[in-house]
Amino acid sequence: MAEPVVRPAGVGDIEPVADLLHRLMNPKIAPERWRRVLDDPWRPAELERGWLVEDTGRIVGFMATIYSRRATRLGPRLFCDLGAWYLERAYRGTGIGEALLRAGMERADTTYVTLTARRATGRRIRALGFQVLDEQREVFSPRSPRRVAPLRLLSDPALLDADARQRLSDHEGLGLRSAVVAAADEAAAALVLLHVKRKGEDVLHHDLLHCGDAAMLANHAQALADLLVEEGVLAVDRRFLPSSGAGGRPEPIPLARWFRAANGVEARDVDLLYNETLLLDLKLP
Numbered sequence: 001m002a003e004p005v006v007r008p009a010g011v012g013d014i015e016p017v018a019d020l021l022h023r024l025m026n027p028k029i030a031p032e033r034w035r036r037v038l039d040d041p042w043r044p045a046e047l048e049r050g051w052l053v054e055d056t057g058r059i060v061g062f063m064a065t066i067y068s069r070r071a072t073r074l075g076p077r078l079f080c081d082l083g084a085w086y087l088e089r090a091y092r093g094t095g096i097g098e099a100l101l102r103a104g105m106e107r108a109d110t111t112y113v114t115l116t117a118r119r120a121t122g123r124r125i126r127a128l129g130f131q132v133l134d135e136q137r138e139v140f141s142p143r144s145p146r147r148v149a150p151l152r153l154l155s156d157p158a159l160l161d162a163d164a165r166q167r168l169s170d171h172e173g174l175g176l177r178s179a180v181v182a183a184a185d186e187a188a189a190a191l192v193l194l195h196v197k198r199k200g201e202d203v204l205h206h207d208l209l210h211c212g213d214a215a216m217l218a219n220h221a222q223a224l225a226d227l228l229v230e231e232g233v234l235a236v237d238r239r240f241l242p243s244s245g246a247g248g249r250p251e252p253i254p255l256a257r258w259f260r261a262a263n264g265v266e267a268r269d270v271d272l273l274y275n276e277t278l279l280l281d282l283k284l285p
Contacts, residue, residue, distance in 0.1 A: 008048035042068040061087035068274035071163035083276030133257040138248030140225035164191040204232025255285040
């Protein structure tokens with residue numbers, strides 16, 4: 001009897017994998033949304049659409065690998081968001097799940113990130129070289145009266161540099177809120193991208209996914225909340241803020257974010273763009 005095999009997913013696997021994930025992993029997510037995970041707009045053409053487990057022609061497991069080539073302070077770098085991981089119950093505990101996990105993170109030139117790993121998964125990937133990216137954030141409520149200085153809101157995306165315009169284009173249609181912001185004493189415009197969802201006790205969270213000016217964010221996070229948040233809070237991962245804090249309310253992230261860096265990438269280089277949560281229109285933990 002043939003053993004199950006782990007292999008890369010191709011274009012012909014999109015429909016059966018989307019059906020598998022819809023039926024057995026999360027029926028609340030429609031198949032057309034699951035398809036985005038295998039057919040995302042950021043994947044370099046030469047890379048796989050995920051990894052799957054196949055047994056005598058039937059797909060019984062899948063792991064999402066969502067690639068993106070991003071501009072960083074170091075130059076272009078390849079990233080991979082590790083997303084949905086599912087294996088039919090009959091195959092669990094056989095070792096094939098471990099093989100699936102390892103297959104999805106074998107590239108030495110890639111920084112791997114996962115934003116939704118359960119605690120048990122975190123323990124497993126720590127053994128594979130991952131470390132915590134962040135497990136704390138600060139939340140900022142708008143002040144009354146608001147004090148936005150020295151920040152100013154600009155109206156023209158053409159003021160952004162080419163890398164920022166590419167990020168904006170890459171996430172078009174995913175429901176993110178974008179803003180072009182500059183410090184009053186600087187000419188350079190920075191792109192800010194927010195993911196706005198109600199969480200917890202019906203509080204509208206503006207999760208900061210990306211800010212193109214790291215110093216502006218670190219020094220003026222509260223002013224940014226005053227500038228951009230009409231209702232709710234601005235939530236910023238701690239790695240983007242001073243180690244002593246930025247004046248917001250500390251809050252644990254329900255599921256730690258993890259990463260395994262490559263080619264000189266550091267935690268500060270890893271934002272919250274280009275990931276499965278955005279493709280599926282879910283809430284970030």
